[in-house]
Structures are given as C-alpha cells and as structure tokens.
Amino acid sequence: MKIGLYFGSFNPIHIGHLIIANTLYDRTDLDEVWFVVSPQNPFKKQQSLVHEFDRLRMVELAIEDHFHFRACDVEFRMPKPSYTIDTLTYLSEQHPQHQFVLFLGSDNLTHFKKWKNYQVILEQYEVLVYPRPGDPVGFDHPKVRTIEAPLLDISATFIRKSIQEGFSVKYLLPEKVEEYILAKKLYH
Numbered sequence: 001m002k003i004g005l006y007f008g009s010f011n012p013i014h015i016g017h018l019i020i021a022n023t024l025y026d027r028t029d030l031d032e033v034w035f036v037v038s039p040q041n042p043f044k045k046q047q048s049l050v051h052e053f054d055r056l057r058m059v060e061l062a063i064e065d066h067f068h069f070r071a072c073d074v075e076f077r078m079p080k081p082s083y084t085i086d087t088l089t090y091l092s093e094q095h096p097q098h099q100f101v102l103f104l105g106s107d108n109l110t111h112f113k114k115w116k117n118y119q120v121i122l123e124q125y126e127v128l129v130y131p132r133p134g135d136p137v138g139f140d141h142p143k144v145r146t147i148e149a150p151l152l153d154i155s156a157t158f159i160r161k162s163i164q165e166g167f168s169v170k171y172l173l174p175e176k177v178e179e180y181i182l183a184k185k186l187y188h
C-alpha cells in the first residue's frame with residue numbers, strides 16, 4: 001500500500017489537520033494516511049505539551065469515522081526528540097510491503113534544510129507539500145510535489161490559548177476531541 005505520513009505534535013489535533021489529510025488523501029493515489037504523533041519535536045519547547053497518550057487518544061477520536069486514517073504511536077518507543085528520518089527508516093524496515101510518502105506544510109518546508117539528514121529524506125521518499133498561510137511553496141525538487149489545498153489559518157497554539165482564556169473552541173476541533181479536553185481539563 002501507499003501510505004501518507006502526517007507527522008505532528010497534534011497538541012491538540014484540529015480541523016486544519018483533518019482537512020489537509022483528507023484533501024491529500026482524496027487528490028492523490030494514497031491508500032491510507034497515518035497520523036504519527038511525535039512525543040517531542042526537535043525544534044519546539046516542551047511547554048504546554050500535554051502527555052503523548054492524551055495527544056494520541058485525541059487523534060484516535062478525531063479520525064475514528066474515516067476508514068482510511070490511522071493513528072500511529074511508533075515514535076513513543078523511539079529516542080527523543082523525534083527525528084523524522086529515523087522514523088521513516090524504522091517504518092520502512094518494519095513494513096517493507098508499504099511505500100511511505102511524507103506530508104509537509106510549506107511552513108515546515110521553509111526550515112526543511114535544518115532537519116536531520118533532509119537530503120536522505122528527499123532521496124528516498126516522495127514528499128507531498130501543501131500550502132500554509134504566509135509561507136510560499138518554493139522548493140524545486142523532483143521528489144517534491146505540491147497539492148492544492150485550502151489555506152486554513154488555524155493552529156493548536158490558538159486553540160490552547162482560547163481554552164486557557166475561557167473562550168469557545170467549538171467547530172475548531174471535532175466534538176469528541178473537545179469533550180475529551182473538557183473531561184480531562186487539558187490546556188486549562
């Protein structure tokens with residue numbers, strides 16, 4: 001199978017992520033999309049990062065009605081911080097029958113040359129890039145393909161801040177994720 005890998009902290013997952021995943025799934029020949037929850041992004045501080053099990057559970061709740069989406073916790077059992085090339089290599093070894101493709105927002109593409117072994121990623125994997133507000137898609141490489149997708153200026157940062165300030169996050173997250181956040185008092 002051809003699998004699209006959507007890496008993220010997902011702190012928490014929101015409709016921006018889901019719309020992108022569905023757009024890329026729908027407009028390419030991918031068989032499945034796996035949401036890989038990263039315990040620790042090498043470039044981000046740990047502050048306000050809720051437990052990885054909560055982030056994984058929220059991803060599971062968000063995607064449970066999509067037959068071709070899966071939540072992946074492989075990085076929980078790998079060294080931290082989470083380097084994408086290491087996870088790609090591990091997944092390719094574990095699942096030689098699958099072809100893995102990397103999703104990348106144009107915001108991440110801007111800093112992509114600072115990623116561990118980014119040349120190896122480009123040599124070995126196809127990359128699907130989608131546009132993010134404020135970051136033009138400008139990366140010319142035979143393995144990089146841009147997919148037209150809606151520009152949604154929604155971030156987990158905005159959602160966390162809204163919850164902390166007591167504002168509504170209705171419609172920014174799937175209802176079940178919102179309920180989980182409320183029940184477990186996350187981000188308050």
Ligand SMILES: Nc1ncnc2c1ncn2[C@@H]1O[C@H](COP(=O)(O)OP(=O)(O)OP(=O)(O)O)[C@@H](O)[C@H]1O
Nearest residue numbers: 007008009010011016017020105152154155156157
């Ligand atoms: N609204 C959005 N539309 C499309 N892609 C998004 C959106 N928000 C985040 N992404 C992308 O999804 C991936 C995972 O996102 P991440 O978990 O960091 O969410 P985030 O909303 O950017 O979080 P934060 O605000 O905490 O930095 C990243 O590659 C990021 O570029």
Ligand SMILES: O=C(O)c1ccc[n+]([C@@H]2O[C@H](COP(=O)([O-])O)[C@@H](O)[C@H]2O)c1
Nearest residue numbers: 007008009038041082083084085115116
């Ligand atoms: O491999 C790297 O060097 C690298 C550098 C920065 C970010 N990443 C990964 O990119 C993904 C997006 O992270 P985030 O926190 O923006 O959702 C996450 O899985 C990180 O581990 C990976």
